[in-house]
Amino acid sequence: MHYGVSESKESFVLLTEGLRKSFSFGNSKIEVLHSVDLTLKKSESLSIRGDSGCGKSTLLNLLARLELADSGSVYWEGKKLNASEKPSTHEISKRASFLGVIYQSYYLIPELTVLENVLLPNRFLDRVDSTQRQRAMDLLEKMGVLDKQNQIPGKLSGGERQRVAIARAMINYPEVILADEPTGNLDERTGGEVMDLLLQSCVEEETSLILVTHNPKFARATSRSSVLQDGTLNEV
Amino acid sequence: MKLPWPLYLAWKQLFPSQRKISFFSLLAIVGVALGVNVMIVVIAFMQGFQEKFKSDIIDAQGHARMIPVNPQGRSMDVLSSLGEKDEIIGISSYVQGQLLLQNRDYNSIPFAIGLEPDSCSEVLPLNEFLKQGHSVMDSHDAVDLTPSPTTDALEDEVVFISLEVANRLGVRPAAILQLLDENKTGLMDGEDGRIEVRRLDPFISSGEWILEILGSNRIMIREVISNFETVRKIRDGVIDLGYGNPVFEIKKGSKPFLPGMIFRYQCFRSSTIEVYSPSMIEKAKSDEMSPPYEVRVGGIIEVPWQGFHSEVVLGTARFMQVMKNQRDSADGYYLKFSDELARDEVKLASICKQLEGIWSDNWVVIPWFVENAWFFELLQFEEYLMILIMIPIGLVAAFAIAIALMTSVMRKIREIGLLVAMGAGQISVGFIFCLQGLIIGTLGAFLGCGLAIVFIHYRDQLMSFIVEQIAGEDGQVGVSQFYDFYSLKVNYPWESPASLINFLSFATFAIMVSTVAGLLPAWRAARLNPADALRSE
Incomplete structure (x- = not known):
């Protein structure tokens, strides 16, 4: 997944070089990622498949700078970030506008209503106003859960919760959405609907997507597909 | 926001x-x-x-006490100088000591304080203490109508004593019970026309008083033992028969007095106490025997400040001067200052210090909070x-x-x-x-x-x-x-x-x-x- 000679690093919205990550368990050390190189252009979607425990979620955490790599670099919009060093304050503040995250378990804040959950990333940027509120309502409408805007997450079904999580991930017009098995907790039909909404939204908003999934059908729906095996990422 | x-x-x-x-x-x-x-x-x-x-202490001893440094300095000359001070709004001298009180075989040696009847109310609210000190007599059908004593009753032959002293000696002040009230309906107080007792001086004799309504405006008053009898007008309200007799007060109510109605009262004289002083002992040493001083119990005094002497007898300053054979002198003064000064302890301490300086430190002026600092x-x-x-x-x-x-x-x-x-x-x-x-x-x-x-x-x-x-x-x-x-x-x-x-x-x-x-x-x-x-x- 190396970028071509003619392409500069700035042309990629997300890029990694030689990412390595290992975990220690007592005296033994297991290397889950060996020199992972990944590229993602604007509006591109990339699926990552792989066996359970192969390091897919770890890779997403490294991309989001939530975890430190042993070595290697991550580039956000062409800007090099040392993946083995703690993220700077600037990186942390940029994370809210650069990344949107979606997890298998939704992770909606139970004390907030649906609308408040969607607006939460705006609060990190101190950008809660009527425009953002309207944006949140539009996203909820697109996800088909506008009528649930004043309900708390506990009253929603799994599919509805994940739709809310997608709306929350998209609220700040992020460059990249990192989706870690977003349909893992949903039945096939609901999972399909949610995935269609996610992919469609990313296309409409020109947002890049990295989708970790076990489902080959969903993987095929992305513009590029890859497999993480034995610590390396191979495009298929 | x-x-x-x-x-x-x-x-x-x-x-x-x-x-x-x-x-x-x-x-x-x-x-x-x-x-x-x-x-x-x-x-x-x-x-x-x-x-x-704090309030109880100030009530019991004023804002400050002025005490002579040596017993020879007890002159009352300072009184006029104190009176000229604007900050001082009340002064009362006192004479104090220990006396032996006796009633038949019962003795008590309380702390005795002599006060100036005219000026003590400027400094100490004695009437409030006396009001609380009224010992009610219980009886089956009778109602205790004894009025609370006041400092007006304080004379040289009258003392107020604490309940502890009264109990120890088995003495009590004068009391009056209403035995019969023919205008009583048993309704709420104040409904019936009634006859109350406004004053009962300490020298009243024991006896039975009968009051009978004669007509719409006349009432006959009779004392059974002495056969004293008089007729008064009802509209007079207060019936004062002179010193040594109860003062009745007629209070009209919604139920009027009718001719023939009888009101009966039993009056009990106040106890007499014999008083012995240390000066009498001194006289006895030189073979001069003087008889004990006799005083009447004017009332019971209860000072709310627990630090005050529980066994106390309160008389006039002159009575105490006689007892101590200490003419025209005081053991100290109770002082009361203006409210503004009294509120500020620093200012009060400062003015007390200034007062001490006036008499070349022959007197100490102790504010209440210093005396009770412990x-x-x-x-x-x-x-x-x-x-x-x-x-x-x-x-x-x-x-x-x-x-x-x-x-x-x-x-x-x-x-x-x-x-x-x-x-x-x-x-x-x-x-x-x-x-x-x-x-x-x-x-x-x-x-x-x-x-x-x-x-x-x-x-x-x-x-x-x-x-x-x-x-x-x-x-x-x-x-x-x-x-x-x-x-x-x-x-x-x-x-x-x-x-x-x-x-x-x-x-x-x-x-x-x-x-x-x-x-x-x-x-x-x-x-x-x-x-x-x-x-x-």
């Missing part, structure tokens, strides 16, 4: 959308509020007791001890909050990871839990202050209820003798700076402790690795 997001999330976690309040928040806030309430109320009551003691130091110590005992209440609340917030951190561990993944700073995430402690403490402090105000407002009703539950209805009287909650002046925070400081101190303490309680969970949350948090099960 835009809230900073950590404050927004902290508030939402305590008061979630679609729900008014979380169970944890309710418990935590109520816990803090109860702690604050208890601490404020206890100290407010202690301050109330201090105020009451007592107030004891109360202060008790107050500090109470605070010391109550601080653990606050700390227990803090531990409870810390544990609850720590549990919250553990429960929300994946949410914490998510917040960081969405762009929140880790320190800011930790701040959420610290702010929760602050919010709990602030709301708890406000609620606690409110509860304390309610408790102070309804203190009589609450105390009555508590005492009644513990000691029963009869126990109320006994308990109130020792803990006079009912007349206790407990200030609201807007009424006195001390009360305001009390409220603010405990509210601030609660807020600080709750905020500190949130620090540990906050630190724990801030240190969480977001990736580990997201992975956690």
Whole structure:
């Protein structure tokens, strides 16, 4: 997944070089990622498949700078970030506008209503106003859960919760959405609907997507597909 | 208004959308509020007791006492100089000592104080003490109508004694019982026309008085033993038959007096006490025997200040001068200053010092708070001890909050990871839990202050209820003798700076402790690795 000679690093919205990550368990050390190189252009979607425990979620955490790599670099919009060093304050503040995250378990804040959950990333940027509120309502409408805007997450079904999580991930017009098995907790039909909404939204908003999934059908729906095996990422 | 997001999330976690309040928040806030309430109320009551003691002490001995440095300096010449001072609004000399009182075979050696009848009321509210000192006579059908004595009855041959002395000697002041009232309907007081006794001087004789309505405006008054008889007009109201006789007062009511109605009263003379003084012993040594001085009991005196002599006899200054064979001299002066001066202890101490200088330090002027410093130091110590005992209440609340917030951190561990993944700073995430402690403490402090105000407002009703539950209805009287909650002046925070400081101190303490309680969970949350948090099960 190396970028071509003619392409500069700035042309990629997300890029990694030689990412390595290992975990220690007592005296033994297991290397889950060996020199992972990944590229993602604007509006591109990339699926990552792989066996359970192969390091897919770890890779997403490294991309989001939530975890430190042993070595290697991550580039956000062409800007090099040392993946083995703690993220700077600037990186942390940029994370809210650069990344949107979606997890298998939704992770909606139970004390907030649906609308408040969607607006939460705006609060990190101190950008809660009527425009953002309207944006949140539009996203909820697109996800088909506008009528649930004043309900708390506990009253929603799994599919509805994940739709809310997608709306929350998209609220700040992020460059990249990192989706870690977003349909893992949903039945096939609901999972399909949610995935269609996610992919469609990313296309409409020109947002890049990295989708970790076990489902080959969903993987095929992305513009590029890859497999993480034995610590390396191979495009298929 | 835009809230900073950590404050927004902290508030939402305590008061979630679609729900008014979380169970944890309710418990935590109520816990803090109860702690604050208890601490404020206890100290407010202690301050109330201090105020009451202060007022009782000033009532019992004025704002200051002026005492000669040596016994030869007892001249009363200073009186005129004291009277010229604008700051002094009341002066009364006193002569004091120990006397032996005797009634048949019963003896008592109380502390004796002689006061100037004309001026003592400027300094000491003696009538209030006498009002409380009326010993009621119980009888089956009779009603005790003995009026409260006043300082007007204080003469050289009349003394007021404390209840302890009266009991020890088996003596009592004059009393009058109403044995028959033919106009009585048993309805509420004030409904019937009735005949009361306005004054009963100490030299009244024992006897039976019969009052009979003769017509619409005439009443016959007869004393059975002496056969004294007179007819007076009813519209006169007060029937004063002269010294040595009761003064009746006719009070008309909705039920009028009818001709032939009889009112009967039994009058009991006051006891006589024989008084022996140390000067009589001196005379006896030189074979001069003088007879004991005889005085009548004018009334019972009860001084609310517990530090005052429990066995005391109060007479005129002249009576004490005779007893001590100490003519035209005083053992000291009670002084009362203007309210403005009396309120400020520093100013009061300063003026007392100035007064001492006037007479070349031959007199010492001791303000009330210096003379009773030991007592107030004891109360202060008790107050500090109470605070010391109550601080653990606050700390227990803090531990409870810390544990609850720590549990919250553990429960929300994946949410914490998510917040960081969405762009929140880790320190800011930790701040959420610290702010929760602050919010709990602030709301708890406000609620606690409110509860304390309610408790102070309804203190009589609450105390009555508590005492009644513990000691029963009869126990109320006994308990109130020792803990006079009912007349206790407990200030609201807007009424006195001390009360305001009390409220603010405990509210601030609660807020600080709750905020500190949130620090540990906050630190724990801030240190969480977001990736580990997201992975956690």
